[in-house]
Amino acid sequence: MEQLTTIGLNHYLTISAFLLGFGLFAVMTRKNAIVILMGVELILNAANINFLAFSKYNGGMEGVMFALFVIVIAAAEAAIALAIVINIYKIFKSVDVSSIDTLKE
């Protein structure tokens, strides 16, 4: 009970693990590119949670700063990714990544 009531590192790590798992699952299984992007955001968030959690219980500022940069880069990534998705849509008339298998050739 002590473990449950006293919020510690493990709680955050557990949440981040779930978020990571869901994010990975989305990236792996969903055909819609937008949803995949969402999965990626989930993964990033999971990472951020970890950074901050470790930073909190370590007392250093590194995790915080890292999380900050991750957010910034995630913003950039999201912008680029969406642009790409829109371009893909323009070319393939679809955002279904399973039909975009030109890599096979």
Place this chain on the structure above:
Amino acid sequence: MLSLIVFLPIIAGLVILAVPSSQKQIIRIVSLLAALAQGVLAVLIWRGYDPALPGITAGPGGSPLGSFQFVEKVPWISLNLGGFGSLNIEYFLGVDGISVTMVILTALISAIGVLSSWTIQKQVKGYFILYNLLASAMMGCFVALDFFLFYVFWEIMLLPMYFLIGIWGGPNREYAAIKFFLYTLFGSVFMLLVMIGLYFSVLDPVTGNHTFSLVAMATQSNYIKDAILGPDNVFWRYVAFIVLFIGFAIKVPMFPFHTWLPDAHVEAPTAISVILAGVLLKLGTYGMIRINFPLFPEVFHAGMYVIGIFGAINIIYGAFCALAQKDLKKMVAYSSISHMGYVLLGLSAGNSEGMVGALYQMFNHGTITAMLFLLVGVIYDRAHTRQIEKFGGLASYMPVYAAVVTIAWFASLGLPGLSGFISEALVFVGAFSSVTTRPIAMVSVLGIVFGAAYLLWSLQRMFLGQRRADAAYDLVVGEDGHEHIHFHDWKGKIDLDGRELAMLVPLVLITIFLGIYPMPVLGMLTASINKLVQVLSPVVMSQM
């Protein structure tokens, strides 16, 4: 000087490469000029050659250059092979009496060959490039004193010959070319093995390294005692000698390795036959004299009579086969086999008379057989057949041709006053003087009769008597009331034309001159041959 004479044709070949292939006349003239320049150089070498210096082995005091002349020696390939030591190949050229005569012969025959190639119409450019390559390689073989260099030239020679027969030859040319190529290659593979064996057995007395220098190899004191081909290793020395001998014998060609020759000759164009018989066959015997014998004198001494027997077989067998031929060119080809038998017989005698005779026979056979093949080519150009039975009575209608043929035929059968006689005579003198080969010489003289038989018989069938019913030409009565000869689709002069005379007359003159006064050639030979005989004699062997 020697480099120039060797590479001049290749330079000409490169020049031809730059000439557009439609400019046939320019191509021919370039080749001719190169050949003539080669001839001039050969004359300069002849004039500058000091016949008193013997050559053959290392000179007095173990000088690695020996008493060779016009020597050019620079390191060529030097490879460090780690555990095997280092591989030292030199660009080593030089002449002694044995090679200088062959150099002159080669230059002469090359020039004649170019003239003879004038009528080639198919792919002139390619032909002359290959021809010049061939000329260079032949010359290189005769002046190379580094075994490796010799081998390189030897192999280079094969390639153009293969194509020259295989592309410009007669109907069955591919077969002949392949046969020639395989045969010779078979021989050279053995040569390569022996060459490597020798390399590891011989030390250069000056540098202490292994060497390919034939001069060093010819001096028995340079051998490492227990090396693979060192003096202690008797068995392998015998094997090496035999193997090397077979390699050269194929080129000679010696019975039973001769069958490529008739095929190659029959299929090859005239000029190539001339080169083949005039120079290439000599390379076989030259190789024996330059490499086989001085390097393994004791084996030579033991095998003298075997070589002599093969020589006798060549003489008589070749003569008999020639007697049975119906194709004139094939007959001449077999006569070559017979005549090269004299060379073998002379060499087997192992004394000065025989060896000088053999060398002189090589030279004379070169000029005489060249003449024979040119003459065969003349009639083939006109009648498109070489069947002896398709002619008859030609002497009445082609008197100049008949006269030259008569001279050439008689030169070939060894008529005194023509050069072939002196060499044959010396060969017999030598072979008979040597106790070992005396019985062989007694049998071989039969070759004189049968040689005369096939030559005179063919002469009679083709030139004497009357036109045959199925002859390859017609007789027409001309405006002057006399009968003239007419060949189908031959527009040129019936009798010899200027170009043909330009090829034949020098050869005729040389044949006659050297038949009356042989010393210009013999004088260059004697010192070297005497030295060689000394090297080969068992007395010297026992002193080692």
Place this chain on the structure above:
Amino acid sequence: MSITTYTVIFYLFAAITVCSAAFVVFTRNVIYSAFSLLFTFFGVAALYVFLSADFIAVTQVVVYVGGILVLLLFGVMFTNSIMQTGQKSEVLHIFSGMLLLIGMIGALLYTFYTTHSWMPSETTLQGSIVERIGFETMSRYVLPFEMVSILLLAALIGAAFLARFDKSGK
């Protein structure tokens, strides 16, 4: 605020985060995913607050909810007609996906809970760290900061360039 309240609120936000994330992933409708993701981001922001990173939490809300999520919604709307009934997103690798989902989470949790005993250091982050962030940004992390600014600028321009409608094409 008592420790119990604190714990309850934590669990609430944790539940919101995880459940909404699960919903993002498992729903077939893209629009639902997007909206569900909004909750996830909020939940995560709340967790940041719990982790004494209030500035980050604010940034999370501003950037993710205000920026990224709007972008994603735009993306959804660009690529799908909103009226279209078939807004369902197809799935593939469902089996391996599930396996990995469970396996990965299981393995991570197993690791976290059994192999390591996390030992908090003596000093933990307490209170607001905005000031420290500013300080760090301008001193130790100034170079990454500047690089990230340039990256962001470049990415935005690039995104605008990529996503613009081709005038000549249509």
Place this chain on the structure above:
Amino acid sequence: MHSLIQLSIVVLLLPLLSFVILIFFNRRLPRRGDFLGVGILGTAFGISAYIFWSVIVQTYDPAFRIAWDFTWIDLGNVPGVGPLQIKMGVVIDNLTAIMLAMVTLISLLVHLYSTGYMAGDKNYGRYFAFLGIFTFSMLGIVLSDNFFAIYIFWELVGLSSYLLIGFFFEKQSAADAQKKAFLANRVGDIGMWLGILILYSQFHTFSFEQIYANLAAGKFALSHGWLTAAGILLFMGCVGKSAQFPLHVWLPDAMEGPTPVSALIHAATMVAAGVYFVARIFVLLTPDALHVIAFTGALTAFMAATIAITQNDIKRVLAYSTVSQLGYMVLGLGVGAYSAALFHLLTHAFFKACLFLGSGAIIHAMHHEQDMRWMGALRKKMPWTFATFTLATLALAGLPLTSGFMSKDAILAGAIGFAKVEGGGIYYLIPVLGFFSAMLTAFYMGRQIWLVFFGESRTHLKPADDQHQDHHAHAAHDAHADVHHEEHEVHEVAWNMRAPLVILAALSVFFVYSPDPLDGGKGWFMKMIPTPATVVGEANHQIGDLRAPVAAPALAAVVPAIEAPAAEAGKHGGAEKDAHSYADMRQAEIIHAGHAAHFTAIYISSIMVLLGISLAFVVYVFNIIDPEKTAIAIRPLYLFSLNKWYWDEIYDATFIKGSMLIANILSWFDTHIVDGIVNGVATLVRNFALLNDAFDRNVVDGMVNFTAFTINTTGAMLRKLQTGKVQTYIVMLLLAVFGYFVFYLTRLIY
């Protein structure tokens, strides 16, 4: 250099000059340059006559000998031998001087004669050129001082003979004959060459003088048999060139050549060269070799004489007569009648040349009719020819007062002496055959004279088809050929053909050679050509004891002739041999016995000759015996003779056919066996290659292909994974990560 040597070299080279000029320029010279040939030969004869006069008349010394040589081939310092040179040189002794004069004279006369005989031939100029090279070669043989040079000129003489026999080369028979002549000569030449080689191999020199000196000094290292062999082998050269049995077959065929050529080459000079050569080597012939020579000569003389009696061709009769007479000379040398044999050589040269030229005149006048059966009654029409021909015939038959009588009798006397010395028995066969041949000679010559000059003209008897054939054969070269030649008037030949006949006939009379018509030994020739001392003294120890030598005093009395050369040989070679070695004694004995048998020989031979002539008269003049009936009566013998003892057929069946058979067999062997092996090996290699190829394709390549197949299949399977979908890759990546994770954890646990 002695001035005579210089002159002799000029003589030697003059005909060569004639050859070179005429062969190249005859068409540009007036009269095709025949005057040049005649003029040059005239000059040569003039010089030769001067040499003859200087040597024989002025010097008059049996031992006269001058020599000069130069190094022709210098082989340098040969190991084991020392400095070695092959020299060429000229020697002039009495024999040379006589031969020189004889050859140039006959050659000159033949040149002169030919200007008439060959006039109008289309190759007229070339004919004189060939005569020039022949004369050159013949003079070369005469002048040579060593074996090598003599061999060279020997072959060159063969060549000129070849060229001249085949002068009418359009005729198949001429072409056949020239080839036959050359080849038969070559067979003899190889024997001669081997003989030379035997001598050279011992002494490393070709010079007569040095070889004889070495032999006399006993330096011959091989066994005595080798020396005999050398002698017989050298004699083979003579067998070929002088048409001795068994190589005589070429000479009758050689009559295909123009008749003046037959006179010069195949009667007077070239065929005599063989005899001359045997004379040159006489000193080294061992008794055994001499026996072989004697028997060969006797057999040849007899055989040819038997053949000659049935021949109908005027030239063939003379040809066989020549063979027969050459047999006499060889017999003479064989029995040791050295001087007599050479004497016969000289006298025969003149009278036989005269006969041939006479027959040429007849043939010319008869428009190339050569068959005696269709001649007759030419005596009145051709008186000059008749007179000279008859005189020469008498000389040939050996009637007293002619040159032939003296020389032939000297030979036969030598033969009798020889038989006596050798102990009789079979050796008497030689003189018997000689005498019998003498009778036959008289018979066939009588027959010839009668058929040609006496009786009725039988021109019209010739069968028509025969005529036509004959005419056709000659049409190619006969400018005078006339379609109606039997109607043509037969008349005496012009002066340029008559003069040679007269000169030659004059030289067939006894007083040219000797004052005593019965004994040539009293003449200058026999005095100037003494029998040289033999150099093979070794025989003394081997067979000397078997026969009792005659007493030394007898020897001393009969050997003045050989004393001088013997002394000379001793001077040169430092001979250690005792002066009375067996061979020497034998030789002296033979000479002695020959002298003793001189008159016996005269009687017997005169009787035989008269017998022969009488027989001819009986048969052909008085017709007591009908030749045709006789021929039928002894038909096998007649045919045997007519067909020349079937030698041509035998040779054709054995040597010619045999050679061709061997040639064809070897050629077959070459193309099928040797080349077959080569091609077989090639096929084998190729089949092996094919096998290898199959192996390669099925096994080696199979393995390769299997690998490829495996990879391909695997690839195809893996390719399914390669969907091109990023997500699939991610799945796999994560699976791998998960796998690692699990691995890591298990490691961590255990």
